[in-house]
Amino acid sequence: MITLQDCQQQDLQDPLGSLRDLFDIPEALVYLDGNSLGALPRSTATRIARTVQHEWGQGLIRSWNQAGWFDLPHKVGDKIAQLIGAASGEVVAADSTSINLYKVLSAALNMAGQDHPTRRIVLSERSNFPTDLYIAESLCKERGMRLQLVEPEDLLGALNSDIAVLMLTHVNYRTGAMHDMQAFNVQAKSHGALTIWDLAHSAGAVPLELKTAQADFAVGCGYKYLNGGPGAPAFVWVNPLHTDRFWQPLSGWWGHATPFEFTPDYRPAAGITRYQCGTQAMLSLVGLDCGVDTLLAAQALGGMNALRKKSLALSDLFIALVEQNCQGHGLRCVTPLEHSSRGSQVCLARDEGAYAIVQALIARQVIGDFRAGDGGTHPDILRFGLTPLYVGFVDVWNAVDQLRQVLQSGEWQEPQFNQIQIVT
Amino acid sequence: MITLQDCQQQDLQDPLGSLRDLFDIPEALVYLDGNSLGALPRSTATRIARTVQHEWGQGLIRSWNQAGWFDLPHKVGDKIAQLIGAASGEVVAADSTSINLYKVLSAALNMAGQDHPTRRIVLSERSNFPTDLYIAESLCKERGMRLQLVEPEDLLGALNSDIAVLMLTHVNYRTGAMHDMQAFNVQAKSHGALTIWDLAHSAGAVPLELKTAQADFAVGCGYKYLNGGPGAPAFVWVNPLHTDRFWQPLSGWWGHATPFEFTPDYRPAAGITRYQCGTQAMLSLVGLDCGVDTLLAAQALGGMNALRKKSLALSDLFIALVEQNCQGHGLRCVTPLEHSSRGSQVCLARDEGAYAIVQALIARQVIGDFRAGDGGTHPDILRFGLTPLYVGFVDVWNAVDQLRQVLQSGEWQEPQFNQIQIVT
Numbered sequence: 149m150i151t152l153q154d155c156q157q158q159d160l161q162d163p164l165g166s167l168r169d170l171f172d173i174p175e176a177l178v179y180l181d182g183n184s185l186g187a188l189p190r191s192t193a194t195r196i197a198r199t200v201q202h203e204w205g206q207g208l209i210r211s212w213n214q215a216g217w218f219d220l221p222h223k224v225g226d227k228i229a230q231l232i233g234a235a236s237g238e239v240v241a242a243d244s245t246s247i248n249l250y251k252v253l254s255a256a257l258n259m260a261g262q263d264h265p266t267r268r269i270v271l272s273e274r275s276n277f278p279t280d281l282y283i284a285e286s287l288c289k290e291r292g293m294r295l296q297l298v299e300p301e302d303l304l305g306a307l308n309s310d311i312a313v314l315m316l317t318h319v320n321y322r323t324g325a326m327h328d329m330q331a332f333n334v335q336a337k338s339h340g341a342l343t344i345w346d347l348a349h350s351a352g353a354v355p356l357e358l359k360t361a362q363a364d365f366a367v368g369c370g371y372k373y374l375n376g377g378p379g380a381p382a383f384v385w386v387n388p389l390h391t392d393r394f395w396q397p398l399s400g401w402w403g404h405a406t407p408f409e410f411t412p413d414y415r416p417a418a419g420i421t422r423y424q425c426g427t428q429a430m431l432s433l434v435g436l437d438c439g440v441d442t443l444l445a446a447q448a449l450g451g452m453n454a455l456r457k458k459s460l461a462l463s464d465l466f467i468a469l470v471e472q473n474c475q476g477h478g479l480r481c482v483t484p485l486e487h488s489s490r491g492s493q494v495c496l497a498r499d500e501g502a503y504a505i506v507q508a509l510i511a512r513q514v515i516g517d518f519r520a521g522d523g524g525t526h527p528d529i530l531r532f533g534l535t536p537l538y539v540g541f542v543d544v545w546n547a548v549d550q551l552r553q554v555l556q557s558g559e560w561q562e563p564q565f566n567q568i569q570i571v572t
Numbered sequence: 573m574i575t576l577q578d579c580q581q582q583d584l585q586d587p588l589g590s591l592r593d594l595f596d597i598p599e600a601l602v603y604l605d606g607n608s609l610g611a612l613p614r615s616t617a618t619r620i621a622r623t624v625q626h627e628w629g630q631g632l633i634r635s636w637n638q639a640g641w642f643d644l645p646h647k648v649g650d651k652i653a654q655l656i657g658a659a660s661g662e663v664v665a666a667d668s669t670s671i672n673l674y675k676v677l678s679a680a681l682n683m684a685g686q687d688h689p690t691r692r693i694v695l696s697e698r699s700n701f702p703t704d705l706y707i708a709e710s711l712c713k714e715r716g717m718r719l720q721l722v723e724p725e726d727l728l729g730a731l732n733s734d735i736a737v738l739m740l741t742h743v744n745y746r747t748g749a750m751h752d753m754q755a756f757n758v759q760a761k762s763h764g765a766l767t768i769w770d771l772a773h774s775a776g777a778v779p780l781e782l783k784t785a786q787a788d789f790a791v792g793c794g795y796k797y798l799n800g801g802p803g804a805p806a807f808v809w810v811n812p813l814h815t816d817r818f819w820q821p822l823s824g825w826w827g828h829a830t831p832f833e834f835t836p837d838y839r840p841a842a843g844i845t846r847y848q849c850g851t852q853a854m855l856s857l858v859g860l861d862c863g864v865d866t867l868l869a870a871q872a873l874g875g876m877n878a879l880r881k882k883s884l885a886l887s888d889l890f891i892a893l894v895e896q897n898c899q900g901h902g903l904r905c906v907t908p909l910e911h912s913s914r915g916s917q918v919c920l921a922r923d924e925g926a927y928a929i930v931q932a933l934i935a936r937q938v939i940g941d942f943r944a945g946d947g948g949t950h951p952d953i954l955r956f957g958l959t960p961l962y963v964g965f966v967d968v969w970n971a972v973d974q975l976r977q978v979l980q981s982g983e984w985q986e987p988q989f990n991q992i993q994i995v996t
Contacts, residue, residue, distance in 0.1 A: 172629045181633045188629035196624055196855065197617060204801055205596045205612035209605045209939060217802055244850030246824030247671060274836055279825035279850060282838035286823040290714075297836060371851070377628055378641055378854035399710040400670030401703035410944060412698055412721060414706035426668030426703060427795070429856035430802035431620065515633060520834060 150468060158465075158541035164449055164458050168538045170442045171375075178514045178543045178550075183321075183349055183493050183533030186375030192438040199434045217430050221381075221402075224433060225420065227440045228374070228383050231452060232347065232366070233357035238385055240420045241436055242402075242428050245348060245369050245382040246279045251396035251423055252365035252384060253287050253315065256342045258394040260312035261291075264340055267312035268293045271341070273300050275526060277321045280346055284315055299525075300325065304335055311341040318356075319349035319491030322519050322529055324463075324483040326354065326491045330361040337362065348372060351383075352443050353459065353492040353535070355452040358385060365390070373492070373535060374443065376436030384423045391419055400425035442537055458536035459492040462544055466494045466532060469548040477555040482529065493533045497521075502528035507565035508554045514547045574892060582889075582965035588873055588882050592962045594866045595799075602938045602967045602974075607745075607773055607917050607957030610799030616862040623858045641854050645805075645826075648857060649844065651864045652798070652807050655876060656771065656790070657781035662809055664844045665860055666826075666852050669772060669793050669806040670703045675820035675847055676789035676808060677711050677739065680766045682818040684736035685715075688764055691736035692717045695765070697724050699950060701745045704770055708739055723949075724749065728759055735765040742780075743773035743915030746943050746953055748887075748907040750778065750915045754785040761786065772796060775807070776867050777883065777916040777959075779876040782809060789814070797916070797959060798867065800860030808847045815843055824849035866961055882960035883916040886968055890918045890956060893972040901979040906953065917957045921945075926952035931989035932978045938971045 159165055171187045173179055179187060203215040212218045225239035232239070242248070253270070260267055270284050274297040281295065288295045298306050300320075307314065314336045319326045329345060336343045345366040350356055352373030358366055364387050370380035395416050401407045402424035405415045416422035446455055467481055479496045498505065506518040509530075516532040532547065554560050583589055595611045597603055603611060627639040636642045649663035656663070666672070677694070684691055694708050698721040705719065712719045722730050724744075731738065738760045743750045753769060760767045769790040774780055776797030782790055788811050794804035819840050825831045826848035829839045840846035870879055891905055903920045922929065930942040933954075940956040956971065978984050 172625075174630055174632075177632075179632060185628075185633045185636075187632065188624065193621060193624045193629070197621060200612065200617045200620055200801070200859075201596075204609075205617075206598055208598075208601075208603060208611065209609045209941065210934075211802070212609075243667070243671070244824065244852075246850030247667070247822060250822055276836075278828070278831075278834050278836060281836050282823045282825060282828065285838050286819065286821045290821060377624070378635070379851045379857070380855075381853060382850075395710065397710045397714060398671060398674055399706045400668065401706060404702070404706065407702075408944070410702045411946075412700075412702060412705050414709050426670030426806070427803045428668075429805060429853035431804075431855040431859055432853035433803070435624075435855055510634075517633065520832070522835075 150465070150472060152542070152545050155465070155541040155545040158461070162458065162540065164446065164454060164536060165540065167442070167446055167449070168540065170445060171538045173538060176513050178547045180514065180516045180532040180534065180539065180547055182535035182538070183372050184517055185378060186372055186439060186535065187538055189375055189438050189442045191441065192377065192435055195438050196431060196434055199431060220430065220433050220437065221424060221428050224437050224440060225383060227444060228351065231356065231443055232351055232385065233359055233361070234385050235359070238388055238420055239383055240423055241370065241381050241383045241433060242424050243382060245346065245367050246283055247398065248367040248382050248384040249280055249283045249346065250287065251398055252344055252367060252386065253284060253313065255386070255390070255394045255396045256313045256344055256365055257287060257291060257293070259390060260342055264312060267310055269296050269310045270313045270315055271296050271298070271303070271306055271311045272315045273303060274298060275320060275322060276317050277346065277348065280315065280317060303332070307335055307339045307341060309339060311339060313342045313344060315344040317346040317348060319354065321349055322526065322531070323495050324491045324493040326489055328488070329363065333362045349491050349493070355456050359387070363387065370436045370439065374436065375439030377432060377439065380432050380436040380439065381428060384420070386420060386423065396423055398425040402426060402428070446537065455536045459534055460487050460490065462534040462536060462539060462541065463490060463492065463494050465541060465544045466534065466548060469545065470496065470551070473548055473552045474555060492535065493531060496530045497527035498530065499527065501560055502530050503568065504560040504565040505554055506530050508560040509550055511565070512550045512554065514550045574889070574896060576966070576969050579889070579965040579969040582885070586882065586964065588870065588878060588960060589964065591870055591873070592964065594869060595962045597962060600937050602971045604938065604940045604956040604958065604963065604971055606959035606962070607796050608941055609802060610796055610863060610959065611962055613799055613862050613866045615865065616801065616859055619862050620855060620858055623855060644854065644857050644861065645848060645852050648861050648864060649807060651868060652775065655780065655867055656775055656809065657783055657785070658809050659783070662812055662844055663807055664847055665794065665805050665807045665857060666848050667806060669770065669791055670707055671822065672791040672806050672808040673704055673707045673770065674711065675822055676768055676791060676810065677708060677737065679810070679814070679818045679820045680737045680768055680789055681711060681715060681717070683814060684766060688736060691734055693720050693734045694737045694739055695720050695722070695727070695730055695735045696739045697727060698722060699744060699746060700741050701770065701772065704739065704741060731759055731763045731765060733763060735763060737766045737768060739768040741770040741772060743778065745773055746950065746955070747919050748915045748917040750913055752912070753787065757786045773915050773917070779880050783811070787811065794860045794863065798860065799863030801856060801863065804856050804860040804863065805852060808844070810844060810847065820847055822849040826850060826852070870961065879960045883958055884911050884914070886958040886960060886963060886965065887914060887916065887918050889965060889968050890958065890972060893969065894920065894975070897972055897976045898979060916959065917955060920954045921951035922954065923951065925984055926954050927992065928984040928989040929978055930954050932984040933974055935989070936974045936978065938974045
């Protein structure tokens, strides 16, 4: 029997507990949606105000040099590199995840086309985040290739000599299931296929070792676990073995070897710089810089390994409390119980009412989110992101306790909780 | 003989003079680089602070709906539409100019490929802004097409039945020369070619009537005359005759007909929504919203036509003062004297020292910029942007007077003005 006192004790003993002070989160709220939009770091408002009023307002055009704007995509990229097992100079923060995926998938298809011209298939998971599939569908159509979608358990069996690229999201956005990145890379390599990883739900959430794991390409999101703010720029990493082999097709001037010579012919810069395209959204990029700093602040306390340990303790607690306190209400945990297969979220399926239950929880100041099923294999889901930087054990207790009350009272069946709105 | 008193008189009689109060510009500065980075609107700092602290910090994920984030690309697009002769629902503010150009050029090539499959050439101007040429080079390479670059006077003659797309920047970034958009559209149409216009130096600077002029596609920049802030999102317009005919290849989830159903297959939204790709950088987009509002504030005072009248008076004055006060120093005006061929900037060529003269002017608090020549047809250039929203006639007097002093004193030859730095 787990009690509130146990959770209070866990918070007291949490070596990362002080990191919550880096964030400005409403007192009354239990915020379990950092996997959709990370919370606001305390440093961000001041830093952005300085960028707007001092750097832009006073420095004007001079700030491209004097305030370091022009180099900021690399500077932020170097910080992100520390979180994903990449080296300095290998990552750039720019554009959106979808656009970066277009860049790396184009480059990967160019590489595969040269090395293995008979391979005509991009392999992915049917429940991959849809925008990844849309981008792949578009590129496959353009190049006369085929996008093959299978269930996760069929991925390894589907690898064969027809596969040009294996494109996966490391942690599934719906279920929180995490792939064994290294195992897939080794298997893909043994079949001669390249790998692309979308780290949207991994970067800042679980330890990553892209180079050790021999990944080929990766992209990731700036506004989830990296706390960069709404729509913050994404990032892109390319294994340095490949970076200089090909252009990516979004060959804008920020990817040029000498952008300020204004030559009419494109000549790609060496290294990851060629994965930039146009001028970057500086205010949003400054927000990302502050967000990434909150993760670097955890380095002194054990870094991503310590965050991972806490994340698993939080999700273990969440699952155990649902089991203990919410039985008989039709909830099924669809997040893997095995630690090695779990990201940093807990997902509960329910045959009906999932949307309304999430709304009723939000009304009680517990913010998770809803992801629609497909009416078939994939059920509707209540999703709870557990960001170890700012979520504590008592937060988990309170969230599950409110969930229990919503279910026991049946209040989620009230009409105001059943009006569907757009949610992201 | 023009005197300082004449310029003071012109400022006193300027019906748009009060608009400068909408901006926060350092007192001592003459800022003539709004064609590279527009000045800071006074409303921006407060609005961005509210977005960061209240909408993000307190509202968190709920602000995608409650603060209108999700619809902001359309809302800002609708405002921009008013400035470029387009209708509500036809413009979306998103991504960078380079990326938007990739979208529309891809769509145009798809259209041309279906309607005129034998046409294999994209025609543009050799001195077009390089990133436009790089993107076109990339797409042409991918599709086995050819990018033909000619001098501006040879463009009309180069239009023939081999041309799929005529891709031009309306106002040249180096010289400030403006094309007759309608004439080019009519000629292109008579040869069966589609037109794409880059409005980077036109939107917010000169009146535009995209639909009346029968343009096919347009993109433009948010951080120059639209005052959106460093790297603010760009915009894209597609003639509604074409919008629903093709996908653009950056088919991310924000362009999907039903993004929150999370279906694995891409189904493009109707209308301009399909020109969105991934999640947009909200802090930067909020900045753009404030920037565009400064132009809408001019609507009550005569709008773009009144701004155009003042812009031409400013550039006429600049050219006349250089003629009057800077003779014998090797400056040549390369901006067209004909009003109908001039944008909103004045460009002076000089055989040597252009970079250093610009640096010496900056040291004297007059900010213009330098654009390198190619050592051949195109000389080095001193570039002065004249933004009628916040530049006055005395500013022009002061700028040219400082230029005169820099030239007469020869101080630009001092070593500190000859250290080349990156500039944008």
